[in-house]
Amino acid sequence: MSKKEGYTPHPFDAENGVQTSGLIPGRYLKSGHKHDRHSTAYFGVSPSVFRALLRRWKRTNPAARVKDFAFIDVGAGMGRAMLLAGEHSFRQVIGIELNPILARAAQRNLAIWKEAGRVRVPMQIVCGDALDAGFPDGPCLVFFFNPFGASVMRRLLKRLAVVFADRPGQLDILYVNNEQELAIERQRGFTRLFHGKERRSRADAIADHRIMANQPDGEYAAANYEDCSIWRWDGQS
Numbered sequence: 001m002s003k004k005e006g007y008t009p010h011p012f013d014a015e016n017g018v019q020t021s022g023l024i025p026g027r028y029l030k031s032g033h034k035h036d037r038h039s040t041a042y043f044g045v046s047p048s049v050f051r052a053l054l055r056r057w058k059r060t061n062p063a064a065r066v067k068d069f070a071f072i073d074v075g076a077g078m079g080r081a082m083l084l085a086g087e088h089s090f091r092q093v094i095g096i097e098l099n100p101i102l103a104r105a106a107q108r109n110l111a112i113w114k115e116a117g118r119v120r121v122p123m124q125i126v127c128g129d130a131l132d133a134g135f136p137d138g139p140c141l142v143f144f145f146n147p148f149g150a151s152v153m154r155r156l157l158k159r160l161a162v163v164f165a166d167r168p169g170q171l172d173i174l175y176v177n178n179e180q181e182l183a184i185e186r187q188r189g190f191t192r193l194f195h196g197k198e199r200r201s202r203a204d205a206i207a208d209h210r211i212m213a214n215q216p217d218g219e220y221a222a223a224n225y226e227d228c229s230i231w232r233w234d235g236q237s
C-alpha cells in the first residue's frame, strides 16, 4: 500500500523495527470468509491508549494475578496489541486474525520480537474467524479494538457465555473504540467496571491524525482519545 492510499508509518514501528502501521478499510479486508463483510478496518491500537487501559484493568482487582491470565486479542491484525501485551507477564498471548495477509504480518512481527529477545511468554497468532476460536483454560483477558459489527459481536458473546458458564471471574474484556458495547450490556452475565475515555499521548495523537488525514476516502476519524470499557464475566448468565 502506498502513502497515497493511506499508509503512513507510526513511530511504534520505527522505534521497534516492526510493521504494524496503516489504515485498511474493512471493504479491502478480503479473506473469502463470510464474516469479511462485518469487518470494520485494520488499524493498530494507540500504544498509549492500550497501556492506559491495561493499567486501569490492573486496578479493578482481577480474580487472579496478571501472570495467571491469558491475553487474547480478537482481531489481532498485524499484532501491535499482542506486542504491547508482551510487555506484561501474562501466562500467554494469543491473537486471532481473520485476514491471512495481516496474520502473516503479525507472524513476521512476532519473529522480529523473538529475535530481539523480547518474547518472555508464549505468543501465538491463529489465522481464522473469531467465532471458531478456542479459549484456553484458566483466567482470560479478551481484548477488542472494534474488530467487527454487532452481529458477529453478539454471536461471539453468546459463545463466551457458554464457554465460561462455570468459570465466574475468569473472563475480563477490554474494549477500545467500544462501538458495539450495547451487545455486551444485553448479554446477561457481564458487569461493566469502566466506561470512559482513554487519551492518546501527544505522539500517538499526531501519528494517528496523520494516518487518518492520509486515507483515500476520509471515512474514518481519530480523536485525541478512544471510548473504552472494561467488563467482567460473573457467570450468572
Ligand SMILES: C[S@@+](CC[C@H](N)C(=O)[O-])C[C@H]1O[C@@H](n2cnc3c(N)ncnc32)[C@H](O)[C@@H]1O
Binding pocket: 029, 035, 038, 039, 040, 041, 042, 043, 044, 045, 073, 074, 075, 076, 077, 078, 079, 080, 081, 082, 096, 097, 098, 099, 102, 128, 129, 130, 131, 144, 145, 146, 147, 148, 152
Ligand atoms: C481495528 S483492527 C485491530 C488490530 C489489533 N487488535 C490492534 O489493536 O492493533 C481489527 C482487526 O479485526 C480483524 N477481524 C475482523 N473480523 C474478524 C473476525 N471475524 N475474526 C477475526 N478477526 C477479525 C480485522 O481483520 C482487523 O485486523
